[in-house]
Amino acid sequence: MNLTLKIWRQKNASDKGKMVDYKISDVSPDMSFLEMLDVLNTQLIESGDEPVAFDHDCREGICGMCSLYINGEAHGPDRGVTTCQLHMRKFKDGDTIYIEPFRAKAFPVIKDLVVDRSAFDRIQHAGGFISVNTSGNTQDANAIPINKENADKAFDAATCIGCGACVATCKNSSAMLYVSAKVSQFALLPQGQVEATDRVLNMVKQMDDEGFGNCTNTGACEVECPKGISLENIARMNTEFLKASLKG
């Protein structure tokens, strides 16, 4: 396949940045999207140009490191996959592909397609954990009975890899799907009850302080989420937050 790529190039965080056109030929439909970018970068290096900076790590859809807004969609046109799992067979010979970084004020661009998603880490630090006494008499987690339905829902919420596609695709740059998944995975389990009130209040406060937008329930986040995190989690977080606010 021969393709035209329109890629966001930005030297550093303070650079204004712009879209730059590149031609790439002989792309195999079996390549992953990131492999295609690897080929482009090899060409750029060989011609003495600066390669395109982009995030990646496991390339198995687990780490949540790869991002990219491809042809107007987070992680590209495929569903339930991250960019590293997207294959070139999803495109046609002669296509023009737009490749941009995830855009949000809370996700500033560091270079080219690499964005700083540490806002997610700070939200997680604010309450996305449980405190466990490991003094030697810790209770075996498997000895605590948990309703099967809740266990499944908690597991589903816990599959969020924190890639930020929800923020990138939301017209409001809202992080509510991410935060609600992190709140839900504990709110549904007995181990998460002790810190439930502080958790939701602190995580939502941190989310607001980071400058993410307000959720308007468009549902775009759920559609683009590579792990299929459900909007049901946002409804649950809203209820948890209301309960915690009235209590606190």
Next chain:
Amino acid sequence: MSGLLKSSIGRKFAMALSALFLMVFLLQHFAINILSVFSPDAFNEASHFMGTFWAVQYLLQPVLIFGVIFHFAMGFVLEIKNNSARTVKYAKNNGGANSTWMSRNMIYSGLFILIFLIIHMIDFWVHEMNVKYVAGDMSGLIDPSNVESGFRYFEELQEKFVPIWRVALYCLGFVFLALHLLHGFNSAFQSVGANNKYTKGLKTFSKIYAIGLPLGFIIIALFHHFNHH
């Protein structure tokens, strides 16, 4: 509690609660308006009751005005805040791939509804306030000095729907109301945390409400335009 009102989720709750209140009001408004199609007398009686009963005039009306202003004002504030959360826009954004047009354009459907509402208030509400509280005529009669003249409400309603431009504007206003409700109805329930086993049924009901109610208002406007004598 103070944190609730300042938070993004608190604002969501407030928007949803004001929306649910306005949707209940719309249903009540429709229930009275549809009487005008079947029985002018029943419509006159209901209008006179709503227009003169103290609890409606001095309790519910101020709450409704507050609810309307709050919903619009909060909608615009949230839109401005949300726009500022993404300072650099995408060169290419395929919003249609993952969300409905209605959900992405609530501000525009809301803006058109606001324009319609201002015209609607000038047409009916301002006139009512003038007659009742400026001129001091609480009789509701066509001729206040003649009890036999009958109530004025049905006659005034029919008169308003004579000009085709006003009928067309009202119909367009209701189309935008339908677009707004198609996302807004269900969204309000999601915002207050109602996403459960009833969600599927609620979605079906929301579509019936969002299309059925504005369509009913359109039918009333057309009925009076074509049946005016």
